[in-house]
Amino acid sequence: MFEYFPKNNYVWNFAVVGALNSGGRIDEVDRACRPLTDIASGNEDVGTVDFLRSWTAMVDALVAAADVDAKNGHVRAAGQAYARAANYLITAERMQQAGTPEREATYQRCLDLMELSFELDDPLTRRVEIPFRDTTLPAYYTRPAEGEGPIPAMIMWNGLDSTKEHQYLSEHNQELAAHGIATLMVDCPGSGEALRKQGLTSQINSEEWASACVDFLEADPLIDAQRIGIVGWSLGGYYAPRAAAFEDRLALCVAWGANHNWGKVQRRRVEREGERPVPHYWDHVMWVWGETDLDAFLTMADDVHLDGVVEKITVPFLIAHGSNDRQIPVEYARRSYDQAVNSPRRELRIFTPEEGGCEHIGLDNLGHVSSFVADWVADAFAEMTSAG
Numbered sequence: 001m002f003e004y005f006p007k008n009n010y011v012w013n014f015a016v017v018g019a020l021n022s023g024g025r026i027d028e029v030d031r032a033c034r035p036l037t038d039i040a041s042g043n044e045d046v047g048t049v050d051f052l053r054s055w056t057a058m059v060d061a062l063v064a065a066a067d068v069d070a071k072n073g074h075v076r077a078a079g080q081a082y083a084r085a086a087n088y089l090i091t092a093e094r095m096q097q098a099g100t101p102e103r104e105a106t107y108q109r110c111l112d113l114m115e116l117s118f119e120l121d122d123p124l125t126r127r128v129e130i131p132f133r134d135t136t137l138p139a140y141y142t143r144p145a146e147g148e149g150p151i152p153a154m155i156m157w158n159g160l161d162s163t164k165e166h167q168y169l170s171e172h173n174q175e176l177a178a179h180g181i182a183t184l185m186v187d188c189p190g191s192g193e194a195l196r197k198q199g200l201t202s203q204i205n206s207e208e209w210a211s212a213c214v215d216f217l218e219a220d221p222l223i224d225a226q227r228i229g230i231v232g233w234s235l236g237g238y239y240a241p242r243a244a245a246f247e248d249r250l251a252l253c254v255a256w257g258a259n260h261n262w263g264k265v266q267r268r269r270v271e272r273e274g275e276r277p278v279p280h281y282w283d284h285v286m287w288v289w290g291e292t293d294l295d296a297f298l299t300m301a302d303d304v305h306l307d308g309v310v311e312k313i314t315v316p317f318l319i320a321h322g323s324n325d326r327q328i329p330v331e332y333a334r335r336s337y338d339q340a341v342n343s344p345r346r347e348l349r350i351f352t353p354e355e356g357g358c359e360h361i362g363l364d365n366l367g368h369v370s371s372f373v374a375d376w377v378a379d380a381f382a383e384m385t386s387a388g
Helices: 010-018 026-040 048-069 075-094 101-121 164-169 172-178 192-196 207-218 235-244 262-270 280-290 294-303 331-339 360-386
Strands: 127-132 135-142 149-157 181-186 222-231 254-255 317-322 346-351
Touching: 010 026, 010 075, 010 331, 010 360, 026 048, 026 075, 048 075, 048 222, 075 164, 101 127, 101 164, 101 192, 127 181, 127 207, 127 254, 127 280, 135 164, 135 172, 135 192, 135 207, 135 360, 149 172, 149 262, 149 294, 164 172, 164 181, 164 192, 172 360, 181 207, 181 254, 181 294, 207 222, 222 235, 235 254, 254 346, 254 360, 262 294, 280 294, 331 346, 346 360
Parallel strands: 149 181, 149 222, 222 254, 254 317, 317 346
Antiparallel strands: 127 135, 135 181
């Protein structure tokens, strides 16, 4: 994995690589990171506010130039710049401790920039709200240019510390759109707007969110209700298989990072085994799950696993995992595959250092993994069509 900062600061380097592999430009990222080199050599939790302010300064300049482009009618250049600015802001926002004063305003600015980007450069994507309980799940919805319908769709869920903005900026929706597949990128409870704006915390039974997402897609006359699948990355590698096991309207499932026993990973992190995805880690996970006591959180997390669950998956199931994933051991990918005995089309794809995509969710070569996943999904949907 490309490591910008010295002394093997995994958490900060992981964030930088994520920005670069989500449409960031190396010169812009370098200008944001260069003032942080000395700070990054210390504890991963220290200096995250400095990180936010340095990246925000770079974004301010980028947005000012985009505003001029928009005023002059150069809407494509402006829309692309607004998207990159959102990418940089969501990268910096993700690094902040829960409750950091600047965090809320930063996230709102990111939302506003995404809307500008859609308006100017991506008419196929729009913000939607999925009815859920007495509130909604915010989402971005990309439909391919309209042609012959009905078309298949994928529900895309993020993980512990990502958002629908990360999903969109990964361009996986564009990979799927090239195959004629729609993508519903959702902030499920515990992530993105659902957590930040609505206070919806995570839960073990993700099938409840899946049902709401399927209901939403079934109401769209362009969507083929028999070909709705789900993909989840990182902690979504737990959420998505759990949903596919218990929501029988889902036609296929992808675990993009096999989070077979997330509870066990938390126990290992208490013992300082493995890398953590974000600074201020324990504050973050308790915020996501709505817990206030670490011991109570760990007890709850013991039940966040897929033993006895993936056996219930009866649809095509792909597990994509990096061989050098320093957050989630590759053994969990093999366990999910071994236990998914009732899937009619299960596949385990482990990405190696030689090809790239070997880190957590393949973030070191995200486009490579994204293309593979999109091709697999398209092939699986095509087989369903051929089978009638």
